Amino acid sequence: MSRAPQLRDNPALLAGLQQxxxxxxxxxxCQQHCQxxxxxxxGQHEDTPVAQxxxxxxxxxxLVPVVTFMGAExxxxxxxxxxxxxxxSIGLQTATSTNLLRFADERFLSRCLEAGLSLIEFSFHYxxxxxxxxxxxxxxxxxxRLLLAMDHVAAACRRINEQRPQGPHRAASANVIVxxxxxxxxxxxxxxxxxxxxxxxxxxxxxxxxxxxxxxxxIDDGLAAPGNAIRRALTEVLDAWPAPATTAILRDFPLxxxxxxxxxxxxxxxxxxxNGVVMENFGRLPTFRNMYDREQYxxxxxxxxxxxxxxxxxxxxxxxxxxxxxxGGLDPIPSRIDPVQLLVAVGLDREEAETFCATLAxxxxxxxxxxxxxxxxxVAAGPQETLDRVRFLxxxxxxxxxVDGVPRTVQRVxxxxxxxxxxxxxxxxxxxSQPLSVWLMELYPGLDCLVRGQRWGLGYRAGTAPVPRSxxxxxxxxxxxxxxHL
Numbered sequence: 477m478s479r480a481p482q483l484r485d486n487p488a489l490l491a492g493l494q495q496x497x498x499x500x501x502x503x504x505x506c507q508q509h510c511q512x513x514x515x516x517x518x519g520q521h522e523d524t525p526v527a528q529x530x531x532x533x534x535x536x537x538x539l540v541p542v543v544t545f546m547g548a549e550x551x552x553x554x555x556x557x558x559x560x561x562x563x564x565s566i567g568l569q570t571a572t573s574t575n576l577l578r579f580a581d582e583r584f585l586s587r588c589l590e591a592g593l594s595l596i597e598f599s600f601h602y603x604x605x606x607x608x609x610x611x612x613x614x615x616x617x618x619x620x621r622l623l624l625a626m627d628h629v630a631a632a633c634r635r636i637n638e639q640r641p642q643g644p645h646r647a648a649s650a651n652v653i654v655x656x657x658x659x660x661x662x663x664x665x666x667x668x669x670x671x672x673x674x675x676x677x678x679x680x681x682x683x684x685x686x687x688x689x690x691x692x693x694x695i696d697d698g699l700a701a702p703g704n705a706i707r708r709a710l711t712e713v714l715d716a717w718p719a720p721a722t723t724a725i726l727r728d729f730p731l732x733x734x735x736x737x738x739x740x741x742x743x744x745x746x747x748x749x750x751n752g753v754v755m756e757n758f759g760r761l762p763t764f765r766n767m768y769d770r771e772q773y774x775x776x777x778x779x780x781x782x783x784x785x786x787x788x789x790x791x792x793x794x795x796x797x798x799x800x801x802x803x804g805g806l807d808p809i810p811s812r813i814d815p816v817q818l819l820v821a822v823g824l825d826r827e828e829a830e831t832f833c834a835t836l837a838x839x840x841x842x843x844x845x846x847x848x849x850x851x852x853x854x855v856a857a858g859p860q861e862t863l864d865r866v867r868f869l870x871x872x873x874x875x876x877x878x879v880d881g882v883p884r885t886v887q888r889v890x891x892x893x894x895x896x897x898x899x900x901x902x903x904x905x906x907x908x909s910q911p912l913s914v915w916l917m918e919l920y921p922g923l924d925c926l927v928r929g930q931r932w933g934l935g936y937r938a939g940t941a942p943v944p945r946s947x948x949x950x951x952x953x954x955x956x957x958x959x960x961h962l
Contacts, residue, residue, distance in 0.1 A: 600668070
């Protein structure tokens with residue numbers, strides 16, 4: 477075993493990742509009920525009509541060479557094979573994002589590949605059948621069906637690639653969301669993937685657990701692994717990479733999630749390249765939008781370690797604006813890597829990297845400060861006393877706040893991060909399983925705090941959206957109770 481290979485070690489894969497593409501959602505059907513599905517409750521089964529898909533594919537062909545069919549579960553669209561053939565006839569290469577279960581049917585898989593399907597991107601987060609059943613909320617026996625589907629994909633892709641070496645290369649890639657259910661069993665996850673797919677598996681993307689569904693509903697925070705545990709797990713598997721023919725990438729994580737592997741953050745490749753576009757219509761929207769719109773990323777205050785980091789501006793991009801707060805319980809580690817060198821290692825050419833780095837914003841001129849209207853009691857006597865004060869404050873506010881008529885209790889108050897000078901502390905606060913974050917600033921007489929709403933990092937300011945109305949009212953009540961003016 478050796479360290480995970482760089483993207484630059486596989487020029488064909490790098491070129492594929494750099495291709496512009498459209499992600500076209502064609503159905504809300506799915507035979508699984510994954511707890512963290514960003515689609516949320518699938519509700520009614522809706523399929524994009526072929527005529528509408530044709531118009532969308534024609535729109536895509538004018539801008540990009542590749543279309544990725546998305547779901548819920550794409551293969552359950554009643555005309556999925558026809559959609560593949562239609563895209564090929566228009567001149568588009570095709571990929572699909574799938575849970576893979578239908579490919580346990582070898583005949584159906586063969587028909588899809590013959591219709592032009594080139595890349596099969598699938599989700600696999602499971603060290604064993606129990607984890608599969610818990611995450612997908614389906615019977616354990618389906619795990620064996622999934623492994624069988626992986627065997628079929630490996631055999632079918634290998635056969636077509638050998639028979640038609642000049643044709644489109646068939647391959648698979650796996651998305652692994654790191655969570656409490658697999659963070660301590662990552663080698664078992666990789667063992668399943670490498671055993672059943674072998675060299676057909678060109679890419680494994682380790683992804684951060686997102687905190688919100690498309691409809692604005694929060695995803696169960698109980699699935700999130702502590703950031704430092706994620707760091708340990710990823711570093712261990714990348715240091716002893718078991719699949720030399722397979723490339724690893726990191727998605728949506730802060731750059732310090734795996735120090736020494738900053739060059740594997742593929743989001744930098746997608747966002748920082750000079751020419752390229754990735755468009756999506758998640759939720760079957762009638763129009764497409766930019767998947768990586770930096771203007772939509774929240775502008776959070778930089779923690780002191782991040783202000784000392786040479787690639788903090790790139791970390792904002794890789795983590796969609798959240799930086800180290802993207803992973804609760806992650807201690808930020810400043811880097812001294814040259815930003816240009818990092819982008820070159822990721823896969824950009826030097827001129828492109830230099831041009832992009834010249835556009836990066838400088839760190840905020842001053843650290844976050846919040847001035848209270850009056851000073852309160854001294855909370856600097858010790859960490860536990862501070863936590864007790866935060867719990868008391870939250871419980872007092874909730875006791876008198878009338879929000880939706882739903883009783884709310886404080887379920888968790890814990891330390892998340894502290895800078896070296898003990899002038900800023902982040903505290904994770906859960907109210908009825910809804911995660912919030914509290915920044916306590918300058919721990920000397922007085923309670924100076926800013927409530928940040930949603931652990932995924934939305935900076936709470938007047939007029940900032942989207943914040944659920946109930947959460948907004950709780951935040952306002954807590955701010956008033958602290959006598960703070962933002």
